[in-house]
Amino acid sequence: xxxxxxxxxxxxxxxxxxxxxxxxxxxxxxxxxxxxxxxxxxxxxxxxxxxxxxxxxxxxxxxxxxxxxxxxxxxxxxxxxxxxxxxxxxxxxxxxxxxxxxxxxxxxxxxxxxxxxxxxxxxxxxxxxxxxxxxxxxxxxxxxxxxxxxxxxxxxxxxxxxxxxxxxxxxxxxxxxxxxxxxxxxxxxxxxxxxxxxxxxxxxxxxxxxxxxxxxxxxxxxxxxxxxxxxxxxxxxxxxxxxxxxxxxxxxxxxxxxxxxxxxxxxxxxxxxxxxxxxxxxxxxxxx
Amino acid sequence: xxxxxxxxxxxxxxxxxxxxxxxxxxxxxxxxxxxxxxxxxxxxxxxxxxxxxxxxxxxxxxxxxxxxxxxxxxxxxxxxxxxxxxxxxxxxxxxxxxxxxxxxxxxxxxxxxxxxxxxxxxxxxxxxxxxxxxxxxxxxxxxxxxxxxxxxxxxxxxxxxxxxxxxxxxxxxxxxxxxxxxxxxxxxxxxxxxxxxxxxxxxxxxxxxxxxxxxxxxxxxxxxxxxxxxxxxxxxxxxxxxxxxxxxxxxxxxxxxxxxxxxxxxxxxxxxxxxxxxxx
Numbered sequence: 178x179x180x181x182x183x184x185x186x187x188x189x190x191x192x193x194x195x196x197x198x199x200x201x202x203x204x205x206x207x208x209x210x211x212x213x214x215x216x217x218x219x220x221x222x223x224x225x226x227x228x229x230x231x232x233x234x235x236x237x238x239x240x241x242x243x244x245x246x247x248x249x250x251x252x253x254x255x256x257x258x259x260x261x262x263x264x265x266x267x268x269x270x271x272x273x274x275x276x277x278x279x280x281x282x283x284x285x286x287x288x289x290x291x292x293x294x295x296x297x298x299x300x301x302x303x304x305x306x307x308x309x310x311x312x313x314x315x316x317x318x319x320x321x322x323x324x325x326x327x328x329x330x331x332x333x334x335x336x337x338x339x340x341x342x343x344x345x346x347x348x349x350x351x352x353x354x355x356x357x358x359x360x361x362x363x364x365x366x367x368x369x370x371x372x373x374x375x376x377x378x379x380x381x382x383x384x385x386x387x388x389x390x391x392x393x394x395x396x397x398x399x400x401x402x403x404x405x406x407x408x409x410x411x412x413x414x415x416x417x418x419x420x421x422x423x424x425x426x427x428x429x430x431x432x433x434x435x436x437x438x439x440x441x442x443x444x445x446x447x448x449x450x451x452x453x454x455x456x457x458x459x460x461x462x463x464x465x
Numbered sequence: 466x467x468x469x470x471x472x473x474x475x476x477x478x479x480x481x482x483x484x485x486x487x488x489x490x491x492x493x494x495x496x497x498x499x500x501x502x503x504x505x506x507x508x509x510x511x512x513x514x515x516x517x518x519x520x521x522x523x524x525x526x527x528x529x530x531x532x533x534x535x536x537x538x539x540x541x542x543x544x545x546x547x548x549x550x551x552x553x554x555x556x557x558x559x560x561x562x563x564x565x566x567x568x569x570x571x572x573x574x575x576x577x578x579x580x581x582x583x584x585x586x587x588x589x590x591x592x593x594x595x596x597x598x599x600x601x602x603x604x605x606x607x608x609x610x611x612x613x614x615x616x617x618x619x620x621x622x623x624x625x626x627x628x629x630x631x632x633x634x635x636x637x638x639x640x641x642x643x644x645x646x647x648x649x650x651x652x653x654x655x656x657x658x659x660x661x662x663x664x665x666x667x668x669x670x671x672x673x674x675x676x677x678x679x680x681x682x683x684x685x686x687x688x689x690x691x692x693x694x695x696x697x698x699x700x701x702x703x704x705x706x707x708x709x710x711x712x713x714x715x716x717x718x719x720x721x722x723x724x725x726x727x728x729x730x731x732x733x734x735x736x737x738x739x740x741x742x743x744x745x
Binding site: 182183186187190193194197198277278279281282283284285286287288289462464465 | 479513516517518519520536537539540542544545546548549550551552554555563564566567568569606609
């Protein structure tokens, strides 16, 4: 049996399970609804901001302001939808499936537990990141079409967002080793929420010049690096925008005050690898 | 006869509760061993250790010379859990294909058809698991366990959801597998089933083997039963050699003899005696 054999088989099994459980159908329907609503919102936002900006004395570039704000909102929605998909694709992968009796017939096969777990992560991670990139570029196309605006960097923020969702998938796999499916879902979404709150605290800290809040946000970004990657992606949208427009955007609710530098990216890779290593270790030791 | 499965001083504790307490057990190649015991006796734990799902606290199990749970050992076994579930969306054929790939079985379509036919599901290749009865799923589980022609089959209550026809099919499958040299560990509460198919029986109580042997050895002489004019008389513990003396004694006492027979203790009686009325 080649090394790719069982890996490909388990990835295929995970994908077919997702397809047959209608996860994809639900996500696809929600995504289409989101894209339609986003297109409508982008159209009216760009149209109406012109009349609003006419009375503002030209201090802020209305197109950049509208484009980055509404696209930042889209990025948040994509992160959320991607996180939902990642969690559902990894729901009950270990303890949940073991409790229902689904896992044992697979684990007794001569495929290592680590190979099995990493393959499940690969399947969920590939699918969730591909989804994020597709929706990201769809929203980018809509935004550019509706308002003739494009971000300062197009590819980097999408990749950062996809990486953030891959980290959420890895966290979800880890939690699945120790908690049953329902508890796993709740725990991962609470961690996801905690990361977003840390990011908002960082934003608020920057706005009111609070070192404490800024520090809390910074620690949150390193402890839960998906948030740092998300904030870095938002920052990259307007990183080259200068003047008052750039300043206001970076402090806004969908702005990113910190770039995702090389240290954070390197840490994110190490973090994901460490999370998966601990998950494999826990799975190998677990009685089924 | 070399051992297909060999357990030595096997112990397993869950927290403070001891599930296995020094079990020594062997299954020879081509042997069918029935594992009996009340609920909670440790039968499923022993089976799970043998297939690498559970780690022992102490002692060990070897499967055909390999440490239980190792890749080499898992390549030699087929397993059906007591509580199992297959993905409802998969058809029988898809499920068996999945297990062929994971087991590295080159059997292809021919193996899948043969196994489905063997367990009486030849017409259900395209049927989804969610559309199957529990009995059909259990037979599909046996077919799944036979993927890759395992040399050791570990079956945990494989007939619990089957009707009499299904049980007979499984019995015939087990007979055929044993004849072809496959070793089988059969956990079951169905004592008549075990008595009919097993070469040897082990009775586990409280995590220990309390009785072991061939069914014919275990169910030894149960006495002599005599139908007389005044009713049935049972002479416990007597053997065939005692029959002439018993008959002479009764005739001398004026009894009329209508029928004389040897009585055998059933496996159920042996089991109940061994477990001392315990239930899990």
